[in-house]
Amino acid sequence: MIGQIKGVLEEKNAPQLLVDVNGVGYEIEAPMTTIFQLGSVGTNVVLYTHLTVREDAHLLYGFISKRDRTLFKTLIKVNGVGPKMALGILSSLDADQFVSCIHAEDTTALVKLPGIGKKTAERLVIEMKDRLKDWAGAETALPLEAASGNTPVPDQNAELEAESALIALGYKPQDATKMVNAVKGQAQSSEELIRLALKSMVQR
Incomplete structure (x- = not known):
């Protein structure tokens, strides 16, 4: 089992990452709440990982903290x-x-x-409430704060x-388009557009 990846961030194409570990590139899927906290391409990163083995693929998921990884493991046990x-849940809410x-x-x-x-949603509440009863430090404020000030309009590539x-x-294509269109005048980079779109969705 691969429990941790430490190396150089080679690519960041949300929600996928490529991390070089001594010449070996690991493809990792990560929630946006993790990606938002990573540095730019070329910086060193440490990710706590979970390996999922399927008949057709081995998929590696990475998280900025052990707490996020623990919650991910708990979530995938729910029917x-x-x-x-x-991954979609932990991209919208930390x-x-x-x-x-x-x-x-x-x-x-x-x-x-x-x-x-x-x-x-009802199943999540029923099945996870007992499992998370000892979880400390829960907050009520929503994450994904937008950058302040005026920002240039993004180019079409960033929107795409x-x-x-x-x-x-996991969002439907038509919903994804609506979410980006609603915030595209507020950010320039694709990463910031995603941040704002997710924030807008969870706060409706």
């Missing part, structure tokens, strides 16, 4: 929640924010996350990259 959905929703039984907030309907990332996280 009907796979790694892709768990670990403490999600735990706050569970403790508050806030299914209204949960159904705004990609791929989660009413029944799945942002839409592609949102689709990869």
Whole structure:
């Protein structure tokens, strides 16, 4: 089992990363809450990882903290929640924010996350409340704060990259387009567009 990756960030194409470890490149999928905290390409990174083995692929998921990885592992134990959905959840809300929703039984907030309907939201609350009863430090404020000040309008490539990332996280193509269009005048980079789009979705 691969539990940690330490190396140089070679590529950052949300939600996918490529990390070079002594000449070996590891393809890693990460939630946006992790990607937002990483440095630029060429910097050293440390990611706590979880390996999922399928018949057709070995998929490596990376997280900025052990707490995020622990929550990811707990999420994928819930019936009907796979790694892709768990990644979408932790891209929209960080670990403490999600735990706050569970403790508050806030299914209204949960159904705004990609791929989660009413029944799945109710199942998450029921199955995870006991598992997360000892989780410390849960907050109520939403993450993904936008940068202040005026920012240039992004080019079309940044918009397309942002839409592609949102689709990869589980949002429907038409929803991804609407989310990016709603915030494209507020940011220039694809990463910031994703941040703002996710924030806008969870705060509706």
